[in-house]
Amino acid sequence: MTTNNDAHDSILIRLHAIASKLEGEGQYNVAKLARAAADSLLRTAAYPIELPVQKDKLASEVHGIAARLSDLEMHVDLVESLKAGASAIGEGRLPMLEDTPHPFVCRTCGHVELDLPGRNCPRCNAWPRTFQRYLPVYWLDAMDPFEAMNCLWRTPDEVMRFINGIGEDELCREVVKGEWSIRNLLTHLRDAQGVLDFRVNLLIEKDNPTIESKAVFEWAKAESERPASSMEIFDSYLSSRRKTLETLRGIPLADWWRKGRHEEFGTISIKQQASYFATHELAHLPQIEFLRERLTAS
Ligand SMILES: [Zn+2]
Helix, strand or coil: CCCHHHHHHHHHHHHHHHHHHHHHCCCHHHHHHHHHHHHHHHHHHHCCCCCCCCHHHHHHHHHHHHHHHHHCCCCHHHHHHHHHHHHHHHCCCCCCCCCCCCEEECCCCCCEEECCCCCCCCCCCCCHHHCEECCCCHHHHCCCHHHHHHHHHHHHHHHHHHHCCCCHHHHHCCCCCCCCCHHHHHHHHHHHHHHHHHHHHHHHHCCCCEECCCCHHHHCCCCCCCCCCHHHHHHHHHHHHHHHHHHHHCCCHHHHHCEEEECCCEEEEHHHHHHHHHHHHHHHHHHHHHHHHHHHHC
16 A cells, blocks of 8 residues: 655655756756755655654664664764764764764765775775765854855844844843743853854964864853853953854955864864854844744733
8 A cells, every 4th residue: 555655755865866866967957956945845755753852862763773774774984873872872972983974875875884984885886976975064164264254254243133122131031941042042142153263263373173072052051151241241252253253254265165074074274163163153143033022022
């Protein structure tokens, strides 16, 4: 019997097959539509699925899916890396690059390699550079230097527009129980900006330095050594941002490709750091806007 799920799976596979064939025939504009349709179907189906946020439960979800992938004869290295990552999550650690390397998928036949392939695809003979690389987060490659600079310059104004006219008590209020206040978000943006500034200077001053992985997320509620008011937190975020932008404006464009070795994400350039932090901030703006709306409505 054919179910809705089967129909869904079969159209996804068909869309990818059609896209590959179209690309082979040079019909890239139509191929892109087929690939976008497949991506949209997948994300639409995944969007309503609720999963736990507790680390142990999330780890067991990943272990469960790793076992199912193993049954489907997924490449053993990818399955083992998923398990290692799940174990780290379960133990409250951030999985590092050695346990969870970047995967590369052959765009032609789907063969998987962990780390940049050093030879042609063993299944279809495709060249290594044609493999699709999976970075930990798209933020790393989302913006070119000019877009990132523009965004890093403008976002503090956006933040100010949201917090303008709100009193300190409201800024500190936990609107949704257990979730961040606007003050926590401002602290988080200020802390992330501090990490960006430190890393930009490190990558300019040293050749291929080690970049420590920072759990910036966990600092937002730590209140020791914090300035007295949320506005002061915003001011230190803004002044640090201006300093970073001045530094970035002063380097030659080629230096944006200076690299370091990030413990969690592997090789990372100044360009990728700027793109990462600029996009990261955009991801937090809707949270601040939501809190502002709730505070001004009540
Ligand atoms: Zn292949």
